[in-house]
Amino acid sequence: MSINRPAAAALAAALCLLTAACGSSSDDKASDSTTEAAASKTGYPVTLDNCGQKQTFRKAPSRVVVMNGASVAEVSTLLALGLGDRIVANEQGYGMSEVAGRAAAIKKLPTGDIKLNDAYDIPREAMLGLRPDLVLSVTTYGFDQKNGFATREQLKQVGANSYVSPQGCDDDPSKMTVADSYQLLRDMGKVFNVSDRAEKLIAASEKNIAAVSDKVKGEKKPKVMVLFSNMTMGGNDFSSVFAHGIVNDILAKAGGANAFESAAKTTFADLSKEKVAATDVDAVVVMSYNDPDPAAYAKKLFKEFPQWPAARNNTYVTLSDSMYLGPSNDLAVEKVAKMLHPDAF
Incomplete structure (x- = not known):
């Protein structure tokens, strides 16, 4: 005879009420206590949803x-x-x-x-x-x-x-923020039982970002173009331009704003040369993905769009891993802030 799980549980509970066979004995309590103590000592098991x-x-x-x-x-x-x-x-x-x-x-x-x-x-x-x-x-x-x-x-x-x-x-990385980088650190900290290391990294990052954000608070927010160098993702001339995602959170913390945030609802905006030329860009962040010379790409952009304030003032910074999901977003915040608001530092 098969008994479904809820029925089996109810039957076991009823039998426990009628007999002393499955009461909460001191042995059971000792076993539970030992298991909890072992888990507390080792940090395992760990379950993530x-x-x-x-x-x-x-x-x-x-x-x-x-x-x-x-x-x-x-x-x-x-x-x-x-x-x-x-x-x-x-x-x-x-x-x-x-x-x-x-x-x-x-x-x-x-x-x-x-x-x-x-x-x-x-x-x-x-x-x-x-x-x-x-x-x-x-x-x-x-x-x-x-x-x-x-x-x-x-x-x-x-x-x-x-x-x-x-x-x-x-x-959907368009919703990503710096908090997601911290979540990744916390999850890996739990999985490998090094949560103390993860929390120290997070605390240091939060402290660094707060210090930078405080310095640029109240400043005018320049419009920034963020893109991967020499990368094609769509059919237009500029398809690796960020519209949303963690870069926007980093820009905001650094006292800036994404010049192309309204150009798309997705992470990347697939833009024509005309659209890019018609947008005022105060500064550029070039992200390198296995590009040995991202600065050359920035200079190429400024030559192509000399009307940009960024081109006239040669305002750009090259970054890589700190500008995206990962443990070093505070470095990106600091470097972008120093580019946008040098007098604040």
Whole structure:
């Protein structure tokens, strides 16, 4: 005879009332106390609700795979937390970093020596062959079976947990803020039982950002263009221009505003040369994605649009990982603020 779960629970409760067989004995209490004490001491188990899926960690992961996803946030977060030795394969890298030594540290990480797919990421069979116990993906795309990736369920079947970074559940980075960078740090802190390190990094970042924001408070907010250098994402001449996302939060904290915020509702605006020329741009932030000379791109822009106040005043800064999701947003806030409001520093 099969009994459904609620009925079985009710039946067990009724039997406990009628007999002494399953009372709350001192042995049961001792067992519960021992379990709680062990969990408190080790920090495990840890359960995260990630994109509607519960991921339970019974110990710190030791074979971590970091998928590409055109991000560097996940690998940078692990390195910032001192967890680089847990990575068995990393496919992320911007080639540059605002943090001294980080780009070199990322380059030294193992890649798993696997053949990547057309999206420059890890296909299913290769992923399973790496024997991971944790796989990090920027968005749910990295676990999409239709695109040849190992699904979260398939990973679970081989004993691997999976994690999608903040705002990656709906693949909508247009809503991303600096708080999401802190969430990523906190989640990895919990997973690896290094929450103290995560909280120290977050506190330092918040303190730095607050100090910068206080210096530029009340200042006029210049209009800033933020874009990736030498990158095409759409059909127009300028398709890597940010309209929304974490960059807007960084600009606001630095005393600026996005010149192209109204140009699109998505993260990126796909703009014609005419639209860009018709917009007043007071300053430019060029983000480098494996571009060895982003400053050359800024100078090329100023030559193409000499009417911009930014071009007349040569107002630009080149950044990479600190301007996007990751543990170093305070560096971007400071560098952008110093560009926009040099007299405040």
